[in-house]
Amino acid sequence: MAQLPSIRISGLGKPSETVAVIFAEKDVKLSDQAVDLIGGDAGFIQRAAKLSEFEGKKSTFLDVVMPEGTAVDRVIVAGLGEAEELEDKDWLNLGGELVGKLKALKIEKAELRFDAPKAGAAQLAAFAQGGFLRGYVFDAYKTTKKDEDEAAQDWALNLTIQCGFEKEAAEAWKEAEAVAGGVVLARELVDTPPNVLGPVEFAQKAADLGALGVETEILDEEQMEKLGMRALLGVGQGSRRPSRLAIMKWNGGKEGDTPLSFVGKGVVFDSGGISLKPGPGMDEMKGDMGGAAAVIGLMHALAARKAPVNAIGVLGLVENMPDGNAQRPGDIVTSMSGQTIEILNTDAEGRLVLADAIWYTQDRFKPRFIIDLATLTGACLVALGNHRAGLFSNDDELAERLFKAGEETEEKVWRMPLGKEYDKMIDTPNADMRNTGGSRFAGATTAAQFLKRFTNDTPWVHLDVAGTAMSSTKNAISQGWASGFGVRLLDKLVKDHYETR
Ligand code: BES
Numbered sequence: 464m465a466q467l468p469s470i471r472i473s474g475l476g477k478p479s480e481t482v483a484v485i486f487a488e489k490d491v492k493l494s495d496q497a498v499d500l501i502g503g504d505a506g507f508i509q510r511a512a513k514l515s516e517f518e519g520k521k522s523t524f525l526d527v528v529m530p531e532g533t534a535v536d537r538v539i540v541a542g543l544g545e546a547e548e549l550e551d552k553d554w555l556n557l558g559g560e561l562v563g564k565l566k567a568l569k570i571e572k573a574e575l576r577f578d579a580p581k582a583g584a585a586q587l588a589a590f591a592q593g594g595f596l597r598g599y600v601f602d603a604y605k606t607t608k609k610d611e612d613e614a615a616q617d618w619a620l621n622l623t624i625q626c627g628f629e630k631e632a633a634e635a636w637k638e639a640e641a642v643a644g645g646v647v648l649a650r651e652l653v654d655t656p657p658n659v660l661g662p663v664e665f666a667q668k669a670a671d672l673g674a675l676g677v678e679t680e681i682l683d684e685e686q687m688e689k690l691g692m693r694a695l696l697g698v699g700q701g702s703r704r705p706s707r708l709a710i711m712k713w714n715g716g717k718e719g720d721t722p723l724s725f726v727g728k729g730v731v732f733d734s735g736g737i738s739l740k741p742g743p744g745m746d747e748m749k750g751d752m753g754g755a756a757a758v759i760g761l762m763h764a765l766a767a768r769k770a771p772v773n774a775i776g777v778l779g780l781v782e783n784m785p786d787g788n789a790q791r792p793g794d795i796v797t798s799m800s801g802q803t804i805e806i807l808n809t810d811a812e813g814r815l816v817l818a819d820a821i822w823y824t825q826d827r828f829k830p831r832f833i834i835d836l837a838t839l840t841g842a843c844l845v846a847l848g849n850h851r852a853g854l855f856s857n858d859d860e861l862a863e864r865l866f867k868a869g870e871e872t873e874e875k876v877w878r879m880p881l882g883k884e885y886d887k888m889i890d891t892p893n894a895d896m897r898n899t900g901g902s903r904f905a906g907a908t909t910a911a912q913f914l915k916r917f918t919n920d921t922p923w924v925h926l927d928v929a930g931t932a933m934s935s936t937k938n939a940i941s942q943g944w945a946s947g948f949g950v951r952l953l954d955k956l957v958k959d960h961y962e963t964r
């Protein structure tokens with residue numbers, strides 16, 4: 464288990480901790496509530512600010528030791544800059560930055576007074592969520608913790624947030640914390656080493672959501688064989704560990720309401736198979752289940768906040784390994800849809816897993832839409848780097864909604880093209896299609912075209928999260944590598960457009 468900060472909401476009161484955190488707007492403007500928390504002496508803080516050239520700019524901090532006899536021993540002043548202009552995503556980042564600062568100062572207990580213009584329960588919740596996520600550290604396998612090792616220091620934060628709207632704040636934080644729990648679950652799964660997390664273990668994680676009221680079904684290889692899922696099974700056949708399909712159902716909406724559906728690529732380790740990947744960096748392919756991790760994290764979030772919506776999550780769980788029984792380049796497999804696929808590269812395995820998972824999802828659930836998430840192509844990383852996920856869609860409205868949710872959550876996406884010309888690139892004389900585009904070009908799009916052939920014209924979005932769910936960069940709310948990308952994005956999409964309340 465990872466370490467996580469504990470965040471509590473309370474009403475206004477005398478500080479019970481020796482470290483207080485207050486906000487300053489630009490030019491070190493302090494609110495009355497802030498001054499009250501630290502015992503009434505704004506002048507002392509302002510003098511300290513002047514000497515340290517602290518101006519209250521956004522994302523800057525001032526650390527002040529208070530004189531003896533003051534209500535608190537130490538005050539951390541967090542700059543907001545132009546407070547009225549802050550958006551929810553700024554509050555999220557500010558919370559993350561504050562927790563980063565407290566960690567750097569090794570402060571484990573602090574009390575903050577949340578008071579700023581145009582900042583209510585929603586902003587407080589975003590702030591707290593950012594702080595919570597920033598505190599996530601994956602240290603489950605660290606038996607010794609050294610101080611130099613920033614990420615793995617032994618540090619646990621207890622943060623109390625005081626505000627004048629305790630009830631609304633507590634409610635908003637409860638929801639935001641539920642979503643953060645989903646993000647953390649996704650991060651943990653991506654961080655967990657591949658020897659520990661095989662398809663069977665991953666499926667068990669899905670089943671564990673039963674505790675939140677999610678119904679799960681796990682299909683084993685025999686059941687998938689009966690359904691004709693040879694595309695998915697072919698990928699797993701070189702592994703000692705059997706494949707699984709996990710199906711999760713959250714029925715928070717009205718009975719009979721058409722469900723939304725989310726499908727995740729869950730390749731617990733991608734060696735490339737017989738088309739073996741080069742050695743350097745192969746360890747990173749433990750993160751090739753980042754799409755499935757996001758889907759399970761989303762289902763956790765929806766269930767934990769009791770979202771009034773019906774949603775299905777489907778995970779294709781396999782390990783791509785080379786052995787005597789492994790799939791070969793040249794093999795032709797028949798997918799559940801009946802379409803045949805010539806395997807030209809066993810390392811283009813994600814689309815094979817998704818082909819059957821997507822077909823199964825539309826066939827069984829006739830969902831309102833399918834959104835699949837997959838660490839699908841290196842080509843997407845080449846195009847967009849670690850900053851945006853590639854978005855491919857046959858539905859403009861859904862694509863637009865996701866784009867907007869991305870800008871608002873800072874889990875950003877960028878729409879990439881689909882088209883007949885690209886579709887043709889996966890034709891082959893030997894079967895209905897081949898699993899590569901045949902050249903280095905347009906690799907993210909040819910992969911998406913492949914998936915499109917299994918959507919049966921259901922409204923659909925494919926998110927290529929190769930650069931965002933794993934090997935992600937450090938930012939205000941994440942230490943990097945495993946980001947949990949997709950959970951907040953999709954939760955926001957659902958909340959803004961598909962809930963029945
Ligand atoms: N899991 C990889 C894609 C990937 C690459 C994810 C880098 C994250 C970082 C995927 O299974 C893969 O190997 N794709 C190949 C496809 C090619 C063989 C057509 C690729 O992108 O090189």
Ligand code: MN
Nearest residue numbers: 733810811812
């Ligand atoms: Mn691969």
Ligand code: ZN
Nearest residue numbers: 730733751813
């Ligand atoms: Zn892969």
